[in-house]
Amino acid sequence: MYPISNRWISLALQRVGSDSQDRPHDSLGKTTGSFFAPLLTSLSLCGVKIQSCILLSGQTAAGVQHLCCDGDEWMRERVRAAPTRKPLDPNYQNMSLSRDAVAVIENPVVVRQSFHPENLQVDRIETGQNNPTWIRELQFLHPVSGKVSTHKLVRVFATLFVLCLLGGVVIGVWFIVKILLRPNSAQSPVSLGDTKDTSFCNVTEDTSVTDPRKVFYRISAENSLLEIQLEKLQTWLPVCYERWNSSLGTLVCRQLGYLRLSKHKGVNLTDIGPNYTDGFVQITSDHQSNLESLWRFRGSCSTGKVIALKCFECGTRAKLPRIVGGVEATLGRWPWQVSLYYSNRHICGGSIITNQWIVTAAHCVHNYRLPQVSSWVVYAGIVTSNSAKLAQYQSLAVEKIIYNKNYNHRTHDNDIALVKLRTPLNFSDTIRPVCLPQYDHDLPGGTQCWISGWGYTQPDDVHIPEVLKEAPVPLISTKKCNSSCMYNGEITPRMLCAGYTEGKVDACQGDSGGPLVCQDENVWRLVGVVSWGTGCAEPNHPGVYTKVAEFLEWIYEILESY
Incomplete structure (x- = not known):
């Protein structure tokens, strides 16, 4: 050793x-x-x-x-x-x-x-x-601090990590900005994209609609008399004044698509002339909501008077220059059109039905709860979305938002909501309500209707147009729209379709909740609410709308409750 x-x-x-x-x-x-x-x-x-x-x-x-x-x-x-x-x-x-x-x-x-x-x-x-x-x-109590190559590798990997992190941040910011600039809606009207080459759905359009009504009501445009036509008769009969009341008047007005009764009175038979010689009809005041079962035929009126009434005025507009074809709309052309803003950003469209209530789509508002109602405002009587120009108009605060409790965000079924304004609107040539559909009265496929809104004009747009757009679209029967070459059974009885088989004109992001209106008996009626669809202006995929006629009772119930 x-x-x-x-x-x-x-x-x-x-x-x-x-x-x-x-x-x-x-x-x-x-x-x-x-x-x-x-x-x-x-x-x-x-x-x-x-x-x-x-x-x-x-x-x-x-x-x-x-x-x-x-x-x-x-x-x-x-x-x-x-x-x-x-x-x-x-x-x-x-x-x-x-x-x-x-x-x-x-x-x-x-x-x-x-x-x-x-x-x-x-x-x-x-x-x-x-x-x-x-x-x-030899054991060093103080080992070598590190190998140079290890340090180089660490620096290389650290540099790569930082670069990847920065790249991810840039991509994330771009994605967030792009999403935030898009309105939170599933669709919006007026996208005039080029038609794609594809085989079009050749299912025959069903233009015939069986009317389930056996008794028809109308208000004469000539003398405001309430008239009834029975199923087997060709003539219109006046309604006797006996046992008449305002509740019956409201019921009749709503049957015709008007929200309420404005006024009513009895008119002497001697004042209406000899035009009504085929008899009269009396409406009883039984507590029933079905007008088809409330009438009785009479040979004469015991009081010698018949009913004249006037319902809530809606669905009219001032005479203005007409511009068509998916172009900019003029102020007052669609006076019921409104823009719903959330946190100073356009989210959806809507339609005025009274001076305090707006109809829109449930998917526009269902994610926003009561604490955020104060962030919503409504602009009415406008055609611009430009912030500078919009400052000239008064924004209307929202008091309440109610969407249908049966709304399904996956299938888009029951996609309808009501927005109550805190302050009533003042009607004018540029701010007017639209009428609702008549009870049990479906318009046939091919009926020409109109869509309007501030939606994208191309599917990949980021900014909404500054001026309100409009375009005509024909109704498509549910039978055709539910065919295998279109939506293959996805259309429920609470939906309807409108657009073109070849695409061309459609709704797109930004106009959800906006109106699909059709002219019926000289007034414009809110037939649909822009809801959803596959793409924008794609062939064989027309726009899908909430069928307002299926929600009339719900609308009237909400209006009476709040």
């Missing part, structure tokens, strides 16, 4: 230090310093990589050479070249640095940190029972 002090090791290392300056670079690109002293066992020369440096002692130079791999001439010469040096410590007179004592084997590994002999520890490793060898393994 030959204990060796740290001091002796230091002297041995100094001897070989000068010879290590011109050693080649290792695979990691590090160079050998003048302080180099780590040693390897002979096994490392045979292919085993040992990362620590080992000082071999207790072997002669020949013994060390024997440990080297055959053919390692360079290593043998290094061993032979090891100089002889006596230790400075007198306690180790038996030790010598001759070639019989120590051979320094240099591993060409770069160490950039200074070598400190005092930091060495000596461990004993038994190589065999009969042949113990003391191996002094």
Whole structure:
């Protein structure tokens, strides 16, 4: 056994230090310093990589050479070249640095940190029972701070990570901005896209509609008399004044698509002339809502008077220049059209039905709860969406939002809502209500109707147009719209379709909740509410609208309750 002090090791290392300056670079690109002293066992020369440096002692130079791999001439010469040096410590007179004592084997590994002999520890490793060898393994108490290549890799990966992160942020911001600039709606009117080449749905349009009514009511445009036509008669009969009241008047007005009765009176038969000679009809005041069962035929009126009434005026507009074909609408052309704004941004369209109530789509408002009602405002009597021009108009605060409780956001069924204004509207040539549909009166397929709104004019638009658009669209029968080449059964009884088989004109994002109006008996009626559809102006995929006629009772109930 030959204990060796740290001091002796230091002297041995100094001897070989000068010879290590011109050693080649290792695979990691590090160079050998003048302080180099780590040693390897002979096994490392045979292919085993040992990362620590080992000082071999207790072997002669020949013994060390024997440990080297055959053919390692360079290593043998290094061993032979090891100089002889006596230790400075007198306690180790038996030790010598001759070639019989120590051979320094240099591993060409770069160490950039200074070598400190005092930091060495000596461990004993038994190589065999009969042949113990003391191996002094140099263990740095302060290891090298890090390999340069590792630092480079860390910097590369960190740079790539930062670049990817920045790219993700940029893409995320772009996506958010694009989404925020889009109105939160599923569709909107007037998209005049190019017709795509495709096979058009050739299902025959059903233009015949079976009217389920057996009794028809109307208000004469000539003298405002209430008239009834029975199913089997061709003539219109006046209604006797007997047992008449305002509740019956409201019931009749709503049957005709008007919200309420404005006034009524009895008119003497002598004042209406000899036009009514086929008899009269009397309406009883039984507590029933079905007008078909409330009438009785009479040969004469006992009071000698008949009913004249006037319902809530709606569905009319001032005489204005007409512009058609999916172009800009003039102010007052669609006086019931409104714009619903949320947080200073156009969200959906809507239709005025009274001076305080707006009809729109449920999907426009169902995500907004009562605490956010204050963020909604309505603009009426406008055709512009330009912020600067819009500042000239008064925004109307919203008091209440009610959407149909049966609304299904997946199927878009029952997609209708009512918005109550805090302050009533003042009607004018540019602000007027639209009429509702008549009870049990469906318009046939092919009927020409109109859509209007601030929707995108192309499906990939980001900004809504500054001026209200309008376009004509024909109604499409539910039978055709539900065919396999169109919506394949997705259209429920509470929906209707309008548009063209080849595309061309349709609703698009931004106009949801807006009106689909048809002229019927000289007044404009809100037949549909823009709801949903596949794409915009796509062939075989016309716009789908909420069928307002199916919600008349619900509308009247809400208006009476609030």
